[in-house]
Amino acid sequence: MSDYNSQDIIFEVISDGLNSLIFDDSYVKICFLVMILSKYDKITFIDFDSIFSAYYNAGIIKKEFKSKNIDIYLPDEYEFVSLINKIIKSINGSSILVLDSINSFYNMYYKKLSQNQEMRVSEIQRIFSSFTMLLVKYCNEFNIPIVVTSFMSYKKEKEWILSIPNKRLTQKKSNVLLYIGENENKGMYVNIMSHPILGPKTIPFKYDLSLSRIE
Helix, strand or coil, X not given: CCCXXXXXXXXXXXXXXXXXXXXXXXXXXXXHHHHHHCCCCEEEEEECCXXXXXXXXXXXXXXHHCCCEEEEECCCCCCHHHHHHXXXXXXXXXXXXXXXXXXXXXXXHHHHHHHCCCCCHHHHHHHHHHHXXXXXXXXXXXXXXXXXXXXXXXXXXXXXEEECXXXXXXXXXXXXXXXXXXXXXXXXEEEEEECCCCCCEEEEECECCCCCCEC
């Protein structure tokens, strides 16, 4: 494996357009987001599962963004459309847009799904894809990258296998597809699955467990 440091990753991995990040460990995902966002001055962050917000409000990662302008939103079903409109109107002032843990987007519509038997998860997926591609359209006008993170889940076929949620979006619409994992030595690695410039590769790096410093 190539000997990359964090600066190499920051400046090479994230590209303009849609960047999809898949993970199976929320803590590892938070570490990676802290690292890549440290490059940007104006961050718009839509937090669907509230984990990033919890770390930030607890002061664990807040110092990493002391000199940054970061807007963190915790959307719900009733304000999501107005939030998207607000972001679109102000997107030219952002450096990067993050949609974190899109799996939890479906939780916003859980009540509606349970009450309406005709509504299916696939419809919710289409809603999310439409919103995301609308954001991509506006972000592309200003060369603003979008990072979408999603949790790897298991599904039953002949056996239980890992499944990427919303494959049409993450695999067919994304300029960049990354997997973030943790090895047995508590080291983090980035697996580049798809990238417009970089070929497939695995890039290891270390991180501080306190999130106070990433190497």
